[in-house]
Amino acid sequence: MPERSGCDSSLVACPDCDLLQHLPQIPPGGSAHCTRCHAHLWRHKVDSLNRTLALALAAALLLLIANSVPMLGLAVAGREAFTTVIGGVLAMWRDGRQEVAMLVLFTAVIAPAFEVACLLAVVLAVRRPPAPAWAGRLLRAYEILREWSMIEIMLLGVLVALIKIAELATVIPGLAMFVLGALVFLLAAMAAVFDPRDAWARVGWVAGASAGLLPGPARSPEGRR
Missing domain, CATH: 1.20.900 (Dbl Homology Domain; Chain A)
Structure with a gap:
């Protein structure tokens, strides 16, 4: 994965397991899940x-x-x-x-x-x-x-x-x-x-x-x- 700057708004932490991760492109209506604990984190409304x-x-x-x-x-x-x-x-x-x-x-x-x-x-x-x-x-x-x-x-x-x-x-x-x-x-x-x-x-x-x-x-x- 390419290095990203500290101002990258896609860099977030899972509220359940605290894993720091990047968000890929999520289409409207799609959902985001943690890569480690698979907790439902966000839905692109x-x-x-x-x-x-x-x-x-x-x-x-x-x-x-x-x-x-x-x-x-x-x-x-x-x-x-x-x-x-x-x-x-x-x-x-x-x-x-x-x-x-x-x-x-x-x-x-x-x-x-x-x-x-x-x-x-x-x-x-x-x-x-x-x-x-x-x-x-x-x-x-x-x-x-x-x-x-x-x-x-x-x-x-x-x-x-x-x-x-x-x-x-x-x-x-x-x-x-x-x-x-x-x-x-x-x-x-x-x-x-x-x-x-x-x-x-x-x-x-x-x-x-x-x-x-x-x-x-x-x-x-x-x-x-």
Whole structure:
């Protein structure tokens, strides 16, 4: 095997056995496996950037709708009251549950919004390599924000609460409830079609010395077919 420079983004280590190896050319739809332990390491996703961009734009639109329209309402004695996600956070804050309110605000509003914004910025930045160095920092932030984005947990809690109060009042699901449900699946699809290795390979310091930036290690594990 010919010698390669330290800025070769195909030089990676297996996360299972730590074998350092080079990745051969993998066609779209093909998979990469470790040469020693045969662990499945990477799959070359087809048209990852365009699909991720489309899903991220759709997720951004749904997020805007979900936080702008009523999520649910209650009808008691002929009177109806509706609230939004932000309205629910404010109600918990006024009731003295500031810690819970801040947690819901971060995991159900802030983290998902920044998750989508980070991925949108990365996809747009790497479409014309070499991408600027800040795209790499956003890639790291995206992985962290994904762990804190918990819209599905909030929806589960809301559904449990609604079941408990269903005997006391009539529950009226709002548009935001259905939008948030669709957003859960959309965020999962967005993460599934995104190829981090493809994005990392387009960042300036990973793409190689020709970009005029410092080289860095590849961020995603690969092997051979």
